Amino acid sequence: xxxxxxxxxxxxxxxxxxxxxxxxxxxxxxxxxxxxxxxxxxxxxxxxxxxxxxxxxxxxxxxxxxxxxxxxxxxxxxxxxxxxxxxxxxxxxxxxxxxxxxxxxxxxxxxxxxxxxxxxxxxxxxxxxx
Amino acid sequence: xxxxxxxxxxxxxxxxxxxxxxxxxxxxxxxxxxxxxxxxxxxxxxxxxxxxxxxxxxxxxxxxxxxxxxxxxxxxxxxxxxxxxxxxxxxxxxxxxxxxxxxxxxxxxxxxxxxxxxxxxxxxxxxxxx
DNA sequence: TCAATCAGTATACTTTTGGTAACCTTGTGG
DNA sequence: CCACAAGGTTACCAAAAGTATACTGATTGA
Numbered sequence: 001x002x003x004x005x006x007x008x009x010x011x012x013x014x015x016x017x018x019x020x021x022x023x024x025x026x027x028x029x030x031x032x033x034x035x036x037x038x039x040x041x042x043x044x045x046x047x048x049x050x051x052x053x054x055x056x057x058x059x060x061x062x063x064x065x066x067x068x069x070x071x072x073x074x075x076x077x078x079x080x081x082x083x084x085x086x087x088x089x090x091x092x093x094x095x096x097x098x099x100x101x102x103x104x105x106x107x108x109x110x111x112x113x114x115x116x117x118x119x120x121x122x123x124x125x126x127x128x129x130x
Numbered sequence: 131x132x133x134x135x136x137x138x139x140x141x142x143x144x145x146x147x148x149x150x151x152x153x154x155x156x157x158x159x160x161x162x163x164x165x166x167x168x169x170x171x172x173x174x175x176x177x178x179x180x181x182x183x184x185x186x187x188x189x190x191x192x193x194x195x196x197x198x199x200x201x202x203x204x205x206x207x208x209x210x211x212x213x214x215x216x217x218x219x220x221x222x223x224x225x226x227x228x229x230x231x232x233x234x235x236x237x238x239x240x241x242x243x244x245x246x247x248x249x250x251x252x253x254x255x256x257x258x259x260x
Numbered sequence: 261t262c263a264a265t266c267a268g269t270a271t272a273c274t275t276t277t278g279g280t281a282a283c284c285t286t287g288t289g290g
Numbered sequence: 291c292c293a294c295a296a297g298g299t300t301a302c303c304a305a306a307a308g309t310a311t312a313c314t315g316a317t318t319g320a
Binding site for chain 4 (some may be wrong): 196
């Protein structure tokens with residue numbers, strides 16, 4: 001992450017300590033950057049939530065997405081899945097201690113979005129509608 | 131972001147204050163979550179960097195990606211582009227004050243990745259290679 | 261019997277990304 | 291004249307990501 005550009009003996013430029021393929025920022029993004037991933041984790045911050053409740057909370061995401069993201073988060077050890085023996089059967093997802101550590105930064109992101117991006121910041125005012 | 135599930139008079143569940151389409155976390159991710167986007171901004175944190183130097187620093191990203199991301203960041207006001215009148219001509223990109231505000235959280239992400247994801251955490255140990 | 265809940269899968273399809281490689285323009289040096 | 295650097299753009303393509311809809315199978319309950 002401390003890449004510099006230097007010149008070799010013949011004046012050609014070379015990168016020193018270039019940020020190779022998966023630097024920390026990229027790796028983190030691959031874990032938490034997928035669509036809905038952060039939101040889902042965020043919704044689990046206070047208490048275990050059941051599958052269908054999650055789909056209701058994250059309006060807009062399909063069940064497929066929810067279950068894909070949940071498995072992804074589980075694989076990374078950020079949440080954990082518990083089968084309940086309730087009457088119509090049930091599954092609750094809850095955040096793990098490791099998952100908790102991500103909340104700090106998700107909260108930073110949330111705060112940043114709210115302060116620096118307005119509420120209306122999909123793609124900022126583009127001219128020329130062609 | 132404070133979605134809850136409640137039951138109506140007939141026992142059906144409904145989401146209250148569901149996290150609608152683009153909640154803060156999702157919106158932030160759309161701005162900084164693209165591949166290379168965070169890394170590029172990060173590389174500008176200390177000083178202006180020129181286009182080709184950037185492509186050398188972020189080994190693995192093509193010129194197309196770099197220029198696409200740069201324009202994206204510029205559109206969002208996080209960096210700014212200055213043409214220098216040097217001998218073979220040059221362009222320097224530098225972070226804006228608004229861009230600086232994102233560094234706080236990028237740094238959180240970087241730290242989180244380093245601490246919680248190892249260095250070797252592409253996709254955690256999957257079994258069944260088919 | 262019909263309907264609904266739970267927790268997903270399966271299938272099909274569209275959209276968005278990301279990546280390659282070639283090309284362009286201006287200017288310099290050999 | 292040729293090659294090279296700078297700072298890109300363009301065309302094209304493959305793969306990944308996301309959406310929509312339907313369906314399973316067990317159980318409950320009107």
